[in-house]
Amino acid sequence: MSRAENTGKFGQYGGQFVPEVLMPAVEELTDAHRRYVVENEDGFIDDFRKRLRNFGGRPTPLGRADNLSERYGHDVYLKREDLVHGGAHKLNNALGQALLAKYMGKDRVIAETGAGQHGTATAMACAYLGLDCEIYMGRTDINRQRPNVFRMRTHGADVNPVDVGSGTLKEATNEAMRDWATTVEDTHYVIGSVVGPHPFPTMVRDFQAVISEEAREQSREVIGSLPDAVVACAGGGSNTMGAFHHFVPDDAVSLYAVEAGGSALGVEEAESYAPNSASLGTGTVGVLHGARTKLLQTGEGQIVESHSVSAGLDYAGVGPELAYLVDEERVTPVNVDDDDALEAFHRLSREEGIIPALESSHALAYLEHADFDEDDAVVVNVSGRGDKDLDTVIEESAKRDLDIAPDMEVFR
Amino acid sequence: MTRADVRAAFEGEPALVPYVVAGDPGVEETKAYVEALVEGGADVVELGLPFSEPIADGPTIQAAIRRALDAGITPRDYLDLVRDLDVDVPIVCMTYYNLLLQYGADEAETPEDLDVSAFVADAAEAGVSGLIIPDLPLEESDELEAACEKHDIALVYIVAPTTTPERAERILEHASGFVYVQARMGTTGAREDVSGDTHASLDRLREKNADFPLAVGFGISEREHAREVVAGGADGVVAGSVFVDIIAEHADDGTAAERLEEKACELKTGAREGAE
Numbered sequence: 272m273s274r275a276e277n278t279g280k281f282g283q284y285g286g287q288f289v290p291e292v293l294m295p296a297v298e299e300l301t302d303a304h305r306r307y308v309v310e311n312e313d314g315f316i317d318d319f320r321k322r323l324r325n326f327g328g329r330p331t332p333l334g335r336a337d338n339l340s341e342r343y344g345h346d347v348y349l350k351r352e353d354l355v356h357g358g359a360h361k362l363n364n365a366l367g368q369a370l371l372a373k374y375m376g377k378d379r380v381i382a383e384t385g386a387g388q389h390g391t392a393t394a395m396a397c398a399y400l401g402l403d404c405e406i407y408m409g410r411t412d413i414n415r416q417r418p419n420v421f422r423m424r425t426h427g428a429d430v431n432p433v434d435v436g437s438g439t440l441k442e443a444t445n446e447a448m449r450d451w452a453t454t455v456e457d458t459h460y461v462i463g464s465v466v467g468p469h470p471f472p473t474m475v476r477d478f479q480a481v482i483s484e485e486a487r488e489q490s491r492e493v494i495g496s497l498p499d500a501v502v503a504c505a506g507g508g509s510n511t512m513g514a515f516h517h518f519v520p521d522d523a524v525s526l527y528a529v530e531a532g533g534s535a536l537g538v539e540e541a542e543s544y545a546p547n548s549a550s551l552g553t554g555t556v557g558v559l560h561g562a563r564t565k566l567l568q569t570g571e572g573q574i575v576e577s578h579s580v581s582a583g584l585d586y587a588g589v590g591p592e593l594a595y596l597v598d599e600e601r602v603t604p605v606n607v608d609d610d611d612a613l614e615a616f617h618r619l620s621r622e623e624g625i626i627p628a629l630e631s632s633h634a635l636a637y638l639e640h641a642d643f644d645e646d647d648a649v650v651v652n653v654s655g656r657g658d659k660d661l662d663t664v665i666e667e668s669a670k671r672d673l674d675i676a677p678d679m680e681v682f683r
Numbered sequence: 684m685t686r687a688d689v690r691a692a693f694e695g696e697p698a699l700v701p702y703v704v705a706g707d708p709g710v711e712e713t714k715a716y717v718e719a720l721v722e723g724g725a726d727v728v729e730l731g732l733p734f735s736e737p738i739a740d741g742p743t744i745q746a747a748i749r750r751a752l753d754a755g756i757t758p759r760d761y762l763d764l765v766r767d768l769d770v771d772v773p774i775v776c777m778t779y780y781n782l783l784l785q786y787g788a789d790e791a792e793t794p795e796d797l798d799v800s801a802f803v804a805d806a807a808e809a810g811v812s813g814l815i816i817p818d819l820p821l822e823e824s825d826e827l828e829a830a831c832e833k834h835d836i837a838l839v840y841i842v843a844p845t846t847t848p849e850r851a852e853r854i855l856e857h858a859s860g861f862v863y864v865q866a867r868m869g870t871t872g873a874r875e876d877v878s879g880d881t882h883a884s885l886d887r888l889r890e891k892n893a894d895f896p897l898a899v900g901f902g903i904s905e906r907e908h909a910r911e912v913v914a915g916g917a918d919g920v921v922a923g924s925v926f927v928d929i930i931a932e933h934a935d936d937g938t939a940a941e942r943l944e945e946k947a948c949e950l951k952t953g954a955r956e957g958a959e
Contacts, residue, residue: 286822286823287820287822287823288780288818288819288820288823289738289818289820290738290739290817290818290820290841290843291817291820291821291840291841291842291843291845291846291850291854291865292841292843292844292845292846292865292868292869293845294820294822294843294845294846294850295845295846295847295850296845435745435749436749441736445736445737445738448738449738449741449869449870452738452739452868452869452870453868453869453870454868455845455868456845543735543752555788556784556797557781557784557785558779558780558781558784558818559736559781560736560738561818566781568781568785570785570788570789571757571758571782571785571786572734572758572781572782572783572784572785572786572788573734573735573752573782574735574736574781575735
């Protein structure tokens with residue numbers, strides 16, 4: 272597989288589609304990524320790994336889910352990114368980039384956030400490293416992820432509500448890019464996923480790749496061999512690329528990227544709306560937020576508003592490397608709908624004692640539909656914990672009258 | 684008109700390049716506004732083709748783009764609008780790259796075949812003389828540059844305050860029509876004063892190429908701004924948000940066209956004063 276790391280192209284995908292005012296910054300960042308992250312200048316990587324351990328709580332366990340294994344008739348192992356400090360894999364990247372900002376001599380950090388997990392992780396990392404932090408978050412997301420807003424504020428970050436459009440991740444990203452275009456000289460923009468202009472897709476993947484590096488090592492001990500499949504949810508794709516990266520050369524390991532099927536597939540052109548976030552499997556090629564990738568868009572090229580019950584998956588684009596790996600048939604894109612994800616949320620909570628994020632619930636829900644053999648060992652990446660989603664889950668479960676959901680009526 | 688006409692618009696006295704968003708609030712209004720701007724002294728008109736994610740634009744133009752999209756303008760409507768314009772100045776289309784890519788997507792057999800030349804061909808035929816694509820830096824523009832050359836329309840590049848001398852030199856080598864000198868950091872929008880960065884950018888570009896037209900934009904809204912940037916060495920001034928604001932405020936009371944003409948006249952006067 273040929274991948275041009277230097278130009279940021281993955282086949283036809285990737286690139287640097289940004290305003291000229293940002294080009295010197297992405298060039299500077301490309302250089303910093305190469306020196307500090309790839310070549311370990313000034314011991315950056317050693318410092319990063321030490322902090323991942325001592326602040327982030329890594330490594331996270333890979334453990335067998337006995338009840339799920341029994342239910343599905345094959346071995347299910349959970350990679351527990353929900354146990355990373357802050358409750359999601361997002362810290363791996365936020366800590367890496369905030370540390371990089373420090374090494375680059377930039378003392379202000381901005382970030383966009385959807386579900387608020389990336390914003391929270393960035394706010395934590397900035398508090399820890401002594402950096403100024405401002406988070407852009409859509410108004411809709413603020414309303415559905417209130418606890419994370421309070422967490423960010425508690426860590427000292429400013430949260431800037433974005434009121435335009437649907438008030439979700441897409442608009443928050445636009446606004447963060449505009450801030451960066453004004454403040455690029457002293458500010459680092461911590462993109463939260465494997466999206467955006469080069470070097471972000473490569474750099475974020477490098478920081479998240481610790482997930483598959485650990486899982487691959489742990490699987491030899493825990494499973495006794497490499498797994499037969501790795502399953503991860505995909506919105507922008509940072510936990511996906513993190514969980515897949517070190518398995519990509521292992522052809523015998525199948526890789527499943529589970530997208531949000533929302534309430535229905537397809538794009539409703541007239542409404543400029545997609546009732547899903549399944550850009551990787553069902554989108555078309557275009558350019559958004561600095562990269563050529565797969566998008567949910569109209570035939571004319573207007574980006575549509577996406578939907579998922581999970582705020583963290585609700586995005587019209589996806590990382591360019593994932594789009595490439597799908598075209599190469601190395602990664603299989605699949606999707607599950609909102610109902611499936613809610614059921615999976617309750618199932619893991621009830622049967623394994625783990626409350627998963629609604630994002631991760633998509634990966635878990637795929638087990639219901641998949642057709643694995645009984646001697647298969649399947650690793651599912653539990654990308655985050657679901658405490659932040661409880662309000663949404665209670666409300667959405669009541670709407671659907673889900674049998675598996677506990678009755679909360681008396682407490683509401 | 685061709686790319687040579689875009690360049691020629693900057694010869695002689697300093698040029699005024701106003702920007703408005705096509706389809707805000709409707710296609711018929713836009714025609715009247717463009718004609719009013721030309722009446723007021725515009726030498727080139729920069730006409731925005733609305734894209735849903737305008738990352739290089741500030742709040743004023745974002746809102747105009749939203750109004751135009753809600754009113755339903757499409758890239759094909761845009762080209763029809765240009766075709767119907769009755770003005771004798773070059774029209775430069777400002778939009779974002781994805782719209783160009785998707786324009787010919789119906790004919791592409793595979794995603795790799797997505798090709799911007801279908802848009803460029805139709806735009807040239809409709810009477811567009813140049814393109815400004817703010818999310819397309821030099822690094823990604825080979826394909827579009829070739830298509831623009833083939834159809835003899837200008838591809839206008841932006842030089843920002845952060846642009847290094849080496850990049851500025853490369854941009855000048857590839858430039859056609861004029862170079863758009865971004866007067867300050869950030870996004871488009873009217874501001875109180877003109878940044879000191881502008882003069883440094885102009886001096887640097889002049890050193891590389893004494894003749895190529897340089898137009899300064901971002902934040903220009905008053906006669907004094909126009910005078911100042913031309914006195915500082917610009918061959919023209921680009922102004923957008925100030926005109927878009929007039930449309931937002933006065934589209935409903937019927938005075939927008941006349942106010943646009945007055946504002947254009949004011950900025951043109953300022954530009955002339957700067958050249959004295």
